[in-house]
Amino acid sequence: MSAHPPFRVLIPHDQILRRTQELARAIHLATPGEPPLLVAVIEGARPFARLLQKFVPGNLPVQEVRASSYAGTTSTGTVTITVGADLPVQDRHVLLLEDIVDTGRTIDALQRHFRAQGAKSCRVAALLSKPSRRVVPVAIEHLGFEIPDEFVIGFGMDLDGRFRELLDVVVYEREVERAFLAATAR
Ligand code: IMP
Numbered sequence: 001m002s003a004h005p006p007f008r009v010l011i012p013h014d015q016i017l018r019r020t021q022e023l024a025r026a027i028h029l030a031t032p033g034e035p036p037l038l039v040a041v042i043e044g045a046r047p048f049a050r051l052l053q054k055f056v057p058g059n060l061p062v063q064e065v066r067a068s069s070y071a072g073t074t075s076t077g078t079v080t081i082t083v084g085a086d087l088p089v090q091d092r093h094v095l096l097l098e099d100i101v102d103t104g105r106t107i108d109a110l111q112r113h114f115r116a117q118g119a120k121s122c123r124v125a126a127l128l129s130k131p132s133r134r135v136v137p138v139a140i141e142h143l144g145f146e147i148p149d150e151f152v153i154g155f156g157m158d159l160d161g162r163f164r165e166l167l168d169v170v171v172y173e174r175e176v177e178r179a180f181l182a183a184t185a186r
Pocket of ligand 1: 041044069098099100101102103104105106107150151152153157158159
């Protein structure tokens with residue numbers, strides 16, 4: 001039996017690879033001359049950022065920022081920057097790397113913050129977006145996939161710290177996990 005519940009695969013790993021490669025190419029073409037300051041929104045965006053970093057020419061370093069607004073499967077609304085608020089963004093073109101844009105609050109808060117800190121621009125590359133969940137409108141310059149309003153895990157995304165290590169993006173369903181746990185307990 002597999003070590004994880006058989007969650008429904010939404011985006012298989014090979015599609016993530018291919019799409020990230022395309023995004024990297026587009027990012028490279030969109031920023032001639034002056035390379036952007038890559039800033040990954042951790043922890044969720046780490047695998048996406050690492051992959052993107054491999055494909056963007058120039059071996060650009062990836063900085064990290066942590067913003068928290070989440071508890072369980074629902075957003076609490078207020079965004080606090082707990083790591084990376086003091087990154088040296090002055091006169092830089094910042095490119096935020098995000099795993100998933102949901103309500104848009106996190107990206108909006110980070111953009112406001114870095115622009116206030118003197119960034120020349122603050123654009124966004126996100127692996128996933130759930131447009132139907134948007135509360136704050138945000139522009140995503142480089143988007144991997146639009147997905148429906150389902151809670152996803154895997155490829156860095158978690159539910160209370162679990163399932164980040166799954167290679168595919170899968171849909172979390174409590175019932176699937178319950179059935180799996182019941183079967184493995186037998
Ligand atoms: P937003 O501020 O509502 O756009 O939320 C962005 C953050 O919420 C992401 O960086 C994720 O950490 C988290 N998030 C939103 N939707 C999901 C999901 O379906 N699975 C896992 N995390 C999610």
